[in-house]
Every structure is written in structure tokens, then in C-alpha cells.
Amino acid sequence: MTPPPPTLAIVGATGAVGTVVRDVLPVRRHVWGDVRLAAGAEDVGSVCRVAGEDLTIEALTPEFFDGVDIAVVDIPPEISAEWAGVAVERGAVVIDNSPTFRRDPQVPLVVPEINPESVSERPRGIIANPGATVMTMIDVLAVLHAQWELTELVVTSFQAASGLGRAGMARLHDEMAVVGGQRDLGMSPGDVRRVIEHELGPSLFGGPLALNVLPFAGSHVGDGWSSEESKIRQETRKILGMPDLRVSATCVRVPVVSTHSVSVHATFAKPIQVDKARQALVEAPAVVVMDDPENGDYPTPVDIVGADPRFVGRMRQAIDFPRTLDLFVCGDNLRKGAALNMLQTAELVAATL
């Protein structure tokens, strides 16, 4: 007898990532039996249409998880740390998008295209979803690493407002509305900051984002490093299974609504040629090559937001670094960077139940 299809829970169903989980679900709906939604108190009782079905948002209680086989969770880290254990006790496998469990050696960090086998090694019943900035580049790196052996990575990120969820996107739109049309702004020290903070108060980004770039994302983790930079180093090493990979990252927030970009300087053990690297990426299922800069073809956030693959361009042999490739990659941080990867991982788990 075929077992009944598993029950999926979406926890944080009304957040920026939860909303995309609901958007991405319809074409993947056949995997699942019941789908249940939970969110914060302000949304409990409201009805969402998901894949043609009206679902009522439930409160996050221990009982919510009864009968749930797999829960995809995107809620603030401090809540997620508490509720993951509750969900596991009630019998659910948790796929968590917070940084809380990503470094735990007993928690796999899964990208289905790279380390699908690791979903089975989940002694705590928890699987972590990687950070969205790492997700932007990791598929490209894995494809190149398989053939040329990655040894060093120097990256600079261009991270979108949606990395801070709905509040981040709303704040950027608020700032754009304030400065848009003020043609005298941007030539005097602090004028953009004064106008924005006067209208809107201080920013969750740590400074004005419209007409600016902010060279700090996340929290301070010591020795001058940000949590976003630290995550890039640790999560890249863990996903690729290379605990000694040399990584240095600078993370910068930019005034883009959604979709992260990363400038990558990647060095390999074996001599790498641009043409062969391009061919390997053309053949990779989750990567699209957009690389004809002479004719204006390179990935940009506004062109690829809302799409599933990672888009790579600007592939160049670093002239003075014989085994190094420079490239630029864009990826939707809410979609494959979060929601889609969680659902793909959930499907891998469902196949093991």
C-alpha cells in the first residue's frame, strides 16, 4: 500500500520568504497531502489562497505540528531556535531558514543540486537552509569546483533590501518615495541622510539605503567582521565539504528591492580556461549564463528577480592570477535563495519518509 502523501507546514507563511513559498508551491503541490500555514498573531485567522485552496492561517502552538511531516520555517532566529525543537518533538522534520542551526555539525546544510545525500543525516530532525548570499553563488562554485578544485575565494556582495524581509522592502520603497524627484540631492555631505531620516526616522539597514550603498550587513561578530561575511565563509565551507577553503568576503547592502549579486574572484588548483568554465556552467541545470558584455548581455538584479536559476556573467581570466576566474552572479534571494531551496529540500526529505 502506498503511504498517504505527507503533510507540509509553512511557518512564517506571511513573511517575505513565506509569501514566496506560497507562490512557488502550486507546481510542486502534488508531492503533498495537507498544507498548513502558521504565522504571527496579527495574521492568525486570515485566509490565503494556495494552489487553488483557501487556507486559514493558524497560530504557532505545539499542537499546530501534530500530524505535520515536514515544516519549512522562516521566522525570526530567536523564535525559530525555540520552535524547531517543539516541531521535532511533535514528529515533524524541520527545514529552518534562520542562521541558528547552520553551523551545528549535527544539522545538514542542504542545496539539493550539491549535497542532496546529506538530508538523510539529520540526527536532530533539523535541516538548515543556507543564507541567501551564499545561495547566490554556491551552485556556480560547485560546478567549477567539481572540475577545477576551488582553493580560494574573494567575494564582494551587493545585497538587496528583501534580505531584511518585508520590512526591508517597505523601507526601501519608503526611502525611494522620499528622495525620488528631489533632483538637488546627493551632492552635499549628509543631505540624503537628513531628508530620509527627517521623514522616516532611523533605518533598519543602519543608514539610508536609497541613493547609497551600506558596507555593513548583519551584526558585528568581532575583529571587524559582520555576521553576513562570517556566514559566507562558514556556509560555503560546509556545503562544499571543504573545511579549510580560504574565503574572504565583504558584504554590502545596495538599493535593490530583491535579488542579491556577488562579485567573485575564485582561484582553483587546476588551470582553468574561461571557455571551458562557461561550457560547464551552460550545462549546469540550475545556472543560466548571460555573458556577452560587448552586446550588453550580463545579469542584473532587476532583469532576473522572480526567476529560479542563478545567472552568471562577466566571466574573465584574471590577467595576473593564472588559476583565477573573475565573474558576477545574480540570484533571487527570496526564491532559490530561500523559499524554493527549502521546498526542494522538503521534497528530498519527503522521499525518505
Added chain:
Amino acid sequence: MTPPPPTLAIVGATGAVGTVVRDVLPVRRHVWGDVRLAAGAEDVGSVCRVAGEDLTIEALTPEFFDGVDIAVVDIPPEISAEWAGVAVERGAVVIDNSPTFRRDPQVPLVVPEINPESVSERPRGIIANPGATVMTMIDVLAVLHAQWELTELVVTSFQAASGLGRAGMARLHDEMAVVGGQRDLGMSPGDVRRVIEHELGPSLFGGPLALNVLPFAGSHVGDGWSSEESKIRQETRKILGMPDLRVSATCVRVPVVSTHSVSVHATFAKPIQVDKARQALVEAPAVVVMDDPENGDYPTPVDIVGADPRFVGRMRQAIDFPRTLDLFVCGDNLRKGAALNMLQTAELVAATL
């Protein structure tokens, strides 16, 4: 008998850089005798107040240069290639801000804080002013190089709209006016591009800049490299007098009105400590250290636009690269990045006349 003070010409006096030359001149006016202005046909005959004096814009003719001792020139490269020779024939020393002469071994590329002595070696009568992106970081690099010996440089730029002059700034403001307040934009592929190009037509940036980043700046120079990236490598080597310095750059345009930023991963021959590097930069006259990220202190374009120094922050020891420092630097690309450096260089030349 003291010689009469030299005559200064500002060629391209109404452009983005020329305007800043006029803004910066008043406190440096005492060096000069007459000041003459030239610009394109549409501005000839109009009157500009410079340092309390009403000056009439003249046409660019060979006779314009008669009696001019030093001309600071910021006009399109194809015109500048022609007029530099004319000005020299008429007896002027030319300080040119186009890329045209920067690679010529008979033309010095001058940053007064770094290689002031090179102004005297000008067999062609021409001195080149470095590109603004190189200028953003070169003072910081020179200070660190003097003590620790730079060996490798991996950089990613965040270049402002004003790198494309008044037209660039106007276009960004036009785009901001179009998208500002449209809160539904930025979540669907191409929506920002469609709205902007529908209202404004194609962009001089090669794509929409508002709510976006564009990973290509300048023209294509072969093997996938942009002219902006090529300039960073060549000009850094020439200014520092290090023809074999290993440099790799990725240049990205960002929706900032004015002020470039650069993410720098710099490797040295000698072991470098953050504290000592910070102290060396604190003591450097043209550099301001803003580096306490735990308390929100780091440079951003909107906070430092309009200021003379380069502002450096996010200084970190690269964990996996023992002789490497990561840092982030911002500098006003029109001011020290162009106009101020040209006037400082002109003053050095004036002292040699």
C-alpha cells in the same frame, strides 16, 4: 623680481568636473593670475562667478590658449586628444582628465600626495589625471604600500552616476523620479527596466540604474574586460611605480548620484596588522578613518560626498589570508577624484614654471 602669477584655464568649465573645479578654486585662487574658462558652443558667452569674479565662457579656439600657463581639461576624450596638442603648441602645460594620455610613458600620471616629483618629467607638456575609481583607493594603498609592500590587489567598485558626468546624474535623477513611489516594482523580472525605458528610453549606463546594479562600466576592451577594470590595473601600477603589481578588478555601476566606493582585498609582502595599518592611515593627511562598525561607523557615499579626503573603514585581517587586509573606501569622484587633484597638480606645476 617675482614673476607674474600664472594664468589658469579651465577647459570644460560647465561640465560636472569643470563645475567642481570652479567650486574648489576660491580657497586656492591666490596661486593664480588670470583665470579663463572655455566650454562647448552652447555655453559660450554665459557668465560664471568664480571666486567673486564674473568670468565669461569663451569658445575653444587655438587663440584661447595664448597666454595660458596651465590648462586643466575635462572634455570628451576624442576632443581632448585633439586639443591637448593645440594647447601645448600655444605654450600651456595641459593637465588632462581623459584616459587618452594616461598610459603614455612620456606623460606622468600624478597624485600630488604620492608622486609629486613626476610633474617635472613631462616631455610632451601633458600631465594626465588618474581615473576617479583609482583615485578612490590609491592614497590608502600608497600609505599601506610604503610600510608593508603591496603585492596583490583584488577590488570591486561601486561607481556613482556622476562618473558619466552631468548626463549621468540627470539620468539617475530622472529614473528615481519615475520609480520613486511605485511600491509594486522590483519583484517581477524586467518590471523596473520596462517602466524606466518606457518613460525615458534607453540609458547611457547600458541598463536601468535605479533599484539596480550594473556589472559593467565603460567600454569592452577584449577578453571580457571593461575599460574601467583595465584602467584600475594600469593606472594603479603606473602611479605606484609597480609595473608587475598583480591586480584584478570588477567594476559595477550603482544608483548613487556621486562618490565612488571600492571594496579592497590587498595583500602585502610583510605581515600586516589591522591596528598598525589603521594608525598609518590615521596619520595620512588625505585619508580619514571611519572604522567602528559595532557603533555604525563606516564610510558611505551619501555621508562623504562633497568632502576632499578619502574615507576608509571596515578594516579587517582576512582570516584565511595571513598578509591580507580587507577594507572599504569611499571618495568623491568629482572632487579629489577629478577636480581637486587636477588643481593640486596644477599648483605643483605652477611652482616649477
